[in-house]
Amino acid sequence: MGRIKKKRAVRDAHRQPGARPVTAPPFSQAEIERVMRLWDRAVDTGLMAGGTDTKYHLGPDGTVLSVALGRNGQVLANGEWLTPSAAERLRTQMPLLAGMVTFYENNQLAGRGLDGAPEDGVMPLQPSGGPDPMPPLDDEALAAAKAATAVLVRQGKVSEPVGAMIIPAQRGGVLFAVGGRDGELYVNGRALTQQWANRLRTTVPDLSSDLDRLQAMRAEWLDSSPEDRTLALAGGCTDPNCHTPH
Structure with missing residues (x-):
């Protein structure tokens, strides 16, 4: 005290x-x-x-x-x-x-540490007006992401993606993330390496913060012993604008 x-x-x-x-x-x-x-x-x-x-x-x-x-x-x-x-x-x-x-x-x-944090004892501000409107799902982009993930299923790298995390972009495009049997994190059909993350940022720039979070999650997974991550993303998204089919 x-x-x-x-x-x-x-x-x-x-x-x-x-x-x-x-x-x-x-x-x-x-x-x-x-x-x-x-x-x-x-x-x-x-x-x-x-x-x-x-x-x-x-x-x-x-x-x-x-x-x-x-x-x-x-x-x-x-x-x-x-x-x-x-x-x-x-x-x-x-x-x-x-x-x-x-x-x-x-x-x-963002690498800002404790910058901008309120003083001790201060409660978080109330939400300004609820979540943003739910962006429409880009059915074409979602179908392409699912097809790419289906290849991983056939290769045995991913189980049926019952625990997939689907994050739609406001201006079209989607992130379709699944956990692999080998402890890898796959997004839109490929392991979320730095190179693949950078390419995704060019196609869905408004989802950069979501990619940051997924990259941090992948780094944490890779730092631990490999395990089946099939259901690791189930319930893992707290954003009300995130579609999760589980």
């Missing part, structure tokens, strides 16, 4: 006279202590140098999201690397702080 009190004291000292204070929601003592133990473990295992430069975001339901930068400059959330799978799990565990999880995930993908 000393770290939190110190951070609050510094924050209050820099407020301008007459400024309206930001009221932090109530928080659970047990939850704060749990998160601080996670940071202590991160320090002990060498993920970060110390536990003082952390930010805390408090949910009205008593949940806590705390973030920091690790020794290598990557974002840590509640004491672990903010990988795509960790971000999905955190969004499920603390839905009222899901927007903040996504903020830090997008920052990491």
Whole structure:
């Protein structure tokens, strides 16, 4: 608790006279202590140098999201690397702080670290007006992507794509992503190498951020032991504008 009190004291000292204070929601003592133990473990295992430069975001339901930068400059959330799978799990565990999880995930993908993060205790802003209108599916592009994936099925690299992730572009085109039996991530019929990702960006430029997320997911998969990823993408897309046929 000393770290939190110190951070609050510094924050209050820099407020301008007459400024309206930001009221932090109530928080659970047990939850704060749990998160601080996670940071202590991160320090002990060498993920970060110390536990003082952390930010805390408090949910009205008593949940806590705390973030920091690790020794290598990557974002840590509640004491672990903010990988795509960790971000999905955190969004499920603390839905009222899901927007903040996504903020830090997008920052990491863009190489911005903690830049632009709100101060401690500040809740995420309310959505401005709901999701964007659902873009129409480009049936021709989807058929071509499915046909290319069918070749992978015949080759035994991919099971029937029951866990496929389908992301339509606003101006035509689509990303059709499936997990392979060999632990690879295939998009539109090919492994998502850097070269293939760059080619896809030229055809569906408005889906660049989705390609960033898929590339990060592939890198995480390739860093672990190979396993059948057939259903790995099932339920993996939280974007309301994402078509997922599972």
